[in-house]
Amino acid sequence: MDASAILFYVISALLVLASLMVVFLRNVVHCALALVVALFLIAILFVMLHAPMVGVLQVLVYAGAIMVLFLFVIMFLNPTASEPRPKLWWGFGSLAALLLAASLAALLSNGGAPADPVAATEIFGSPETLAKSLFTDFVLPFEITSVLLLVAIIGAVVLAKREP
Amino acid sequence: MIVDIGIVAVKAFLVLFMVLNLAGILGWIERKGSALIQDRIGANRASVLGFAGMGLVNTLVADPLKFLTKEDFVPSQGDKFLHTLAPCMALFTALVTFAVIPFGDILVLGERVINLQVANLNIGILYVFAIGSLGVYGIVIGAWASNNKFSLLGGVRGSAQMISYEVAMGLSVIGILMVFGTLELQEIARGQGTLIRDMLPESAGFLKSTIGWLPAWGIFLQPLAFLLFFTAAVAETKRIPFDLPEGESELVAGYHVEYSGGKFLMFFAGEFAEIVTAAGLMTTLFFGGWQVPYLMRDGFHFPWGETVLLPHLAVTALQVAAFTLKVIFFCWLQILLRWSVPRFRYDQVMRLGWKMLLPLALLNVIVTAIVIIALQ
Secondary structure, three states: OOHHHHHHHHHHHHHHHHHHHHHHOOOHHHHHHHHHHHHHHHHHHHHHOOOHHHHHHHHHHHHHHHHHHHHHHHHHHOOOOOOOOOHHHHHHHHHHHHHHHHHHHHHHHOOOOOOOOOOOOOOOOOHHHHHHHHHOOOHHHHHHHHHHHHHHHHHHHHHHOOOO | OHHHHHHHHHHHHHHHHHHHHHHHHHHHHHHHHHHHHOOOOOOOOOOEOOEOOOHHHHHHHHHHHHHHOOOOOOOOOOOHHHHHHHHHHHHHHHHHHHHHOOOOOEEEEOOEEEEOOOOOOOOHHHHHHHHHHHHHHHHHHHHHHOOOHHHHHHHHHHHHHHHHHHHHHHHHHHHHHHHHOOOOHHHHHHHOOOEHHHHOOOOOHHHHHHHOOOEOOHHHHOHHHHHHHHHHHHHHOOOOOOOOOOOHHHHOOHHHOOOOHHHHHHHHHHHHHHHHHHHHHHHHHHOOOOOOOOEEOOEEEOOOOOEEEOOHHHHHHHHHHHHHHHHHHHHHHHHHHHOOOOOOOHHHHHHHHHHHHHHHHHHHHHHHHHHHHHHO
């Protein structure tokens, strides 16, 4: 095993641990912070896959902005006692777990993931390569996503500004 | 291999040494400077054996010693682990940003060419923003873990303010990235070594003859972006006029109400380290970084044709000295600002961020794009 493989397993183990903490910790603020740690570790995995741009955006957007707003809301509501979970959640949870198990089983029965699915070179995840494919091959999905986000923002503002 | 790691370690040590010491010195300058502005004497109590003359050195040693010997107070109903983690995060994020800021061009030692920058990332400026966006956790976690309503209010204010100004800060830099066509801070600094007349096409003869002799520094190419960046950077450091998260007269001390001793010192040092980092960014993006006007790798090449050749070590020393002086100037400017203007109201902070800085930054991006296309 070379150094990068060892690093991968260490970070993956920490990532699994952090993800379990998100689910099992009692205090909601601790859960949110464990999620920040998990997102940060995923960013490190992206950097190891020669995609520093995606890794940094992961930190910038998810860990640095979205989770801060999550914490913001959690601190305002300050939920102390954890409410009993509705029965329906168990159904959804089981369904998601089954789907994940099925896809993992299908993947493993095919002999696991291919050794090198994408030719990961130094420039594979660089800002230039990313921008080129985003603004040439995938410009339509990119624009549709931005319009969708814009609609969501306007919707949120309209809902927030509604007359009582 | 070992030599390479050693060189990086030495560079990291030098940068951390400089930033931390500059932060300490700024703490003293802030107290003495405020005293000067308010017609007081200021910090003059730290004397060793009745020798108060060396105020700076005495205060540099006496201040941390005073903090470290004080009681480390943790609120009994607070969260002990997070209460300790918060100041660490605040100081950590303030210190590691400097890793991508170049403090010189290259240093040639024998066969070896050393890039005078701790980490040369091809996503440079994005790293700065990513780490900066993590900086908000220090105050949010600290505020929540203290279990105090004043500190919680400060933390909530801080998170809203920092997220708002991050947007304006990021957009204000886009113009610079478009002009120099790179995200790497070292490349941006190198790009500012040319003259404006070398960047313009033949058709722009009038501009060439009037402002062509100026070095192509960010401030000359993107003056509006600098004003926006400066304002947003001051807001990110959470100092007056943007010190709403602390707001002594409203929130006692905001997010660090419940902090004392060494942990308060870490928040305190983190704030000053942020000032140094902000000054480093302003220097690198808008004031040529380590560039001395007309100084190339082999010496001065003045626009009127004169040439003064210099040895390599002298050039490198001049560049590092120029970078340091520029950083100190912007630190001083931020401290002067802090003692010159009153605090904003909270709604004013939000209005400035979202309704003035953000549209102006977007306008700057559009105008820059049009000008770049027109000049091609």
